[in-house]
Every structure is written in structure tokens, then in C-alpha cells.
Amino acid sequence: MQLSAEQLAQLLGGKVVGDPEVFIDRLSKIEEGGKGSVTFLGNPKYEEYVYTTTASVLLVQEDFVPRSPIAITMVKVEDVYASLAFLMEKFGGSSEFVPGISNRAIIASDADIGNDVFIGDFTIISAHAKIGDRCMIHPQVYIGNGVRLGNRVTIFPGVRILDHCEVGDDCIIHSNAVIGSDGFGFAPQPDGSFKKIPQTGNVHVEEQVEIGANVTIDRASIGSTRIRKGAKLDNLIHIAHNVEIGAHTVMAAQVGVAGSTKIGQHCQIGGQVGFAGH
Numbered sequence: 001m002q003l004s005a006e007q008l009a010q011l012l013g014g015k016v017v018g019d020p021e022v023f024i025d026r027l028s029k030i031e032e033g034g035k036g037s038v039t040f041l042g043n044p045k046y047e048e049y050v051y052t053t054t055a056s057v058l059l060v061q062e063d064f065v066p067r068s069p070i071a072i073t074m075v076k077v078e079d080v081y082a083s084l085a086f087l088m089e090k091f092g093g094s095s096e097f098v099p100g101i102s103n104r105a106i107i108a109s110d111a112d113i114g115n116d117v118f119i120g121d122f123t124i125i126s127a128h129a130k131i132g133d134r135c136m137i138h139p140q141v142y143i144g145n146g147v148r149l150g151n152r153v154t155i156f157p158g159v160r161i162l163d164h165c166e167v168g169d170d171c172i173i174h175s176n177a178v179i180g181s182d183g184f185g186f187a188p189q190p191d192g193s194f195k196k197i198p199q200t201g202n203v204h205v206e207e208q209v210e211i212g213a214n215v216t217i218d219r220a221s222i223g224s225t226r227i228r229k230g231a232k233l234d235n236l237i238h239i240a241h242n243v244e245i246g247a248h249t250v251m252a253a254q255v256g257v258a259g260s261t262k263i264g265q266h267c268q269i270g271g272q273v274g275f276a277g278h
Contacts, residue, residue, distance in 0.1 A: 135153045165205070184240060210233065245263050261278065
């Protein structure tokens with residue numbers, strides 16, 4: 001797709017500073033640039049590249065003022081990252097969703113499969129599972145007994161969603177995540193050994209949640225481990241049993257949350273943060 005700077009500004013609700021007729025047809029990193037590309041300044045640490053980039057158009061915040069004259073055409077927008085996300089959808093070239101069920105998938109006879117789903121090779125859908133409409137389940141996924149998936153859920157290769165867990169509409173679960181592994185529950189015994197406590201609950205993931213690669217979310221001992229609407233979990237995170245993560249909270253990689261911890265809404269949690277239990 002090719003756009004002029006003026007057309008780009010109209011799409012993004014921004015303002016052109018420079019040549020409105022310069023054309024762009026792709027995205028680029030600010031330090032790489034390239035004629036015909038649009039780049040962005042989101043972090044002030046990269047401002048030095050504003051004066052050297054070879055890109056044709058630069059997205060900046062509305063209040064950005066360069067320290068010295070620049071030749072590049074700027075499009076000033078209210079929110080650079082929101083505008084970038086919009087452009088990545090336009091230019092990203094993501095493959096079109098094509099429904100279909102592989103004849104090498106294993107699907108229980110009593111599983112309820114919605115309309116227009118994709119199920120890839122060697123995926124297993126167990127008994128009493130319910131799969132919503134327009135779900136995309138990539139190859140080598142395991143869906144356990146009684147699992148419930150909402151509509152438009154995307155599950156990447158190698159994910160395991162274990163028995164009786166629930167995933168809401170429009171969720172994305174990346175490769176090798178495990179949803180519903182046993183919580184770490186053991187009772188000390190008089191002889192110094194530990195007796196396993198049965199983990200009888202499940203994991204409930206609400207709508208619009210994104211779960212990164214190699215995340216583990218333990219099932220509750222009783223009740224549900226809950227990931228509330230719109231939460232975003234990076235790769236390599238561990239959520240223990242009976243934890244609750246509030247709506248629209250975001251967590252960076254390698255966070256560990258111990259059992260029965262409650263985290264509220266709209267929290268921003270950096271990498272390697274640890275939470276003690278309860």
C-alpha cells in the first residue's frame with residue numbers, strides 16, 4: 001500500500017510538517033530508514049537518528065520540536081505508539097484467516113467445534129471440549145477435557161490447555177504456554193516427606209488477554225486462577241495457583257507471582273519482579 005504524507009496524516013488524525021506529497025509504502029526502523037519508508041520517534045533516546053535517518057516520513061508526538069533543522073517530513077500525532085500499531089496492521093502483511101480442520105488432528109466425537117475454525121496438524125481436542133467460532137488453533141496444540149474456548153481465540157503451536165480451563169473471546173496464547181498445570185501444593189508429613197494436595201480448580205482467562213511463549217499458569221487448588229480482561233503477559237512468566245491478575249494489567253518477562261496473590265487493574269510490572277504469596 002502506498003500513501004502520501006498527507007493521506008497518512010488524514011488516516012492518523014495528524015498534521016504534516018514538510019512535504020505533504022512525499023510517498024511511503026513500508027515501515028522502517030529509525031536507524032535504518034530508506035527512501036519510501038515511514039519511521040517513528042517513540043523513545044527520546046533515539047532522537048539523534050532524527051537528524052540522520054534516510055526514511056521519507058517520521059511520526060512524532062504533537063509537541064516534538066527538533067533541536068536543529070531537519071529535511072525529513074514529519075507527521076505529528078497525538079500518540080506515536082497507537083499510530084504505529086495502526087500502521088503495522090495496514091503494512092504488516094499478515095496472512096488471511098482460512099478456516100479448515102486437518103485430517104491429522106484428533107478430535108473427540110463429543111467435542112463441540114464452532115463455525116469457521118482452523119485446527120492444524122496433530123492438534124488434540126479432548127472430550128467435552130467446546131471451541132468457539134473463528135478460532136485458529138495451530139499444529140501440535142493440546143486441548144484437555146472440558147476446556148472452553150471463546151470466539152476468535154488464536155493458539156500457537158505447542159500450547160497445552162489442560163482439563164476444564166476456560167479462555168475468553170479474542171485471546172492470543174503463544175507457543176508452549178501451559179494453562180492449567182497443577183498448583184504447587186504439598187502438605188508436610190511427620191516423617192519429613194510431603195504429600196501432594198490435589199489441585200481441583202481451573203484457570204479462567206477472560207477476553208482479550210494475550211499470553212506469551214512459555215508462560216505457565218497453575219490451576220487453583222479450589223476455585224479458579226483468574227486472568228482478567230485485557231491483561232497482557234510477556235514470555236516466561238509464572239502465575240501460581242489461585243492468583244488473580246486484574247484487568248488490563250501488563251507484565252514483562254520472568255515475573256513470578258506466588259499463590260493466592262491478588263494484583264489489581266492497570267498495573268505495569270517490569271521484568272523479573274517477584275510477588276510473595278497471599
